Amino acid sequence: MSLTPADALLRYAVIGNPIAHSRSPQIHAMFAEQTHIALDYERLAAPLDGFRDTVKTFFLQGGRGLNVTVPFKQEAYALAQDHLSTRARVAGAVNTLTWRDGVVHGCNTDGVGLVDDLKRLGAALQGARLLLVGAGGAARGVLQPLAEAGCADIRIVNRSPARAAELAATWQASGLHSGTRVSAGGLPDAARPGGWDVVVNATASSLRDEAPAMPPGLYATDALAYDMVYGARPTAFMHQATADGAARTADGLGMLVGQAAESFYIWHGLRPDPSAVLTTLRAELLAED
Ligand code: NDP
Numbered sequence: 001m002s003l004t005p006a007d008a009l010l011r012y013a014v015i016g017n018p019i020a021h022s023r024s025p026q027i028h029a030m031f032a033e034q035t036h037i038a039l040d041y042e043r044l045a046a047p048l049d050g051f052r053d054t055v056k057t058f059f060l061q062g063g064r065g066l067n068v069t070v071p072f073k074q075e076a077y078a079l080a081q082d083h084l085s086t087r088a089r090v091a092g093a094v095n096t097l098t099w100r101d102g103v104v105h106g107c108n109t110d111g112v113g114l115v116d117d118l119k120r121l122g123a124a125l126q127g128a129r130l131l132l133v134g135a136g137g138a139a140r141g142v143l144q145p146l147a148e149a150g151c152a153d154i155r156i157v158n159r160s161p162a163r164a165a166e167l168a169a170t171w172q173a174s175g176l177h178s179g180t181r182v183s184a185g186g187l188p189d190a191a192r193p194g195g196w197d198v199v200v201n202a203t204a205s206s207l208r209d210e211a212p213a214m215p216p217g218l219y220a221t222d223a224l225a226y227d228m229v230y231g232a233r234p235t236a237f238m239h240q241a242t243a244d245g246a247a248r249t250a251d252g253l254g255m256l257v258g259q260a261a262e263s264f265y266i267w268h269g270l271r272p273d274p275s276a277v278l279t280t281l282r283a284e285l286l287a288e289d
Pocket residue numbers: 110113133134135136137138139158159160163202203204205207208210211212213228229230252253255256257259
């Protein structure tokens with residue numbers, strides 16, 4: 001997609017459907033305040049059949065960048081297909097569109113957000129044995145950054161095992177990071193002798209207050225359980241992990257802030273401080289409870 005912008009305003013937005021719930025405008029406003037950048041970041045609702053036209057209009061009116069959320073990440077991938085980062089190519093999904101030199105570029109920052117948050121939480125990813133639960137868009141987006149961070153062994157398990165197998169096969173065909181063993185199975189195949197160092201729940205199960213139906217005994221000594229879903233209270237998956245012996249649990253609020261920080265860096269060349277923003281958002285979530 002190639003365009004000529006009408007002007008040079010520092011306009012950004014998050015695009016999705018629905019979009020009213022998005023915390024991205026608040027996160028980017030806090031990053032902008034930290035780094036003294038004057039910008040305008042709004043919520044952009046696109047009709048389900050009107051993603052491409054809405055994006056085009058936004059960039060023609062001077063927009064510089066878009067965060068993309070449900071259900072448009074794959075359409076954003078198609079839109080930016082001639083200018084994709086490796087992360088986006090492997091993920092098959094784009095959450096960050098950037099207008100640069102008359103062209104739309106696509107990247108996926110979800111995986112960087114997750115890896116940064118796991119490190120913040122003290123997880124040693126170099127050589128780690130990691131169980132990735134889920135094989136949807138979120139799981140696809142984090143596979144390459146987890147391998148790049150040095151995980152030795154990643155097993156993908158999913159309610160529909162065929163989807164996990166397909167994701168593992170796509171990964172193996174990519175030829176990237178051959179030092180990481182990637183295997184796949186169904187939820188009953190989640191167990192591993194000695195347990196996992198890190199278990200990441202990339203399913204939407206916690207949104208319905210359910211935990212994925214996995215066997216017990218998943219956790220190695222000092223293991224971390226991480227749910228991409230976040231909320232004021234521990235999720236169903238976090239409860240399941242604690243009962244199964246996980247030493248530590250965390251939800252995905254830090255990932256949300258981390259992916260936004262990476263998008264901010266792509267657009268502005270500056271790294272904001274995610275920890276201050278995370279503290280503010282956590283306090284607000286608790287107050288809303
Ligand atoms: P998708 O719709 O692409 O995939 C959903 C996944 O969840 C599939 O693997 C599906 O399995 C699985 N699933 C759904 N319900 C259950 C259940 N009850 N038990 C077991 N598995 C289940 O969604 P995404 O991958 O895009 O997102 C997944 C979650 O991650 C969402 O809740 C989203 O909010 C969260 N997320 C958080 C981010 C953050 O920054 N914190 C960033 C991105 C996502 P199956 O294939 O069998 O249907």
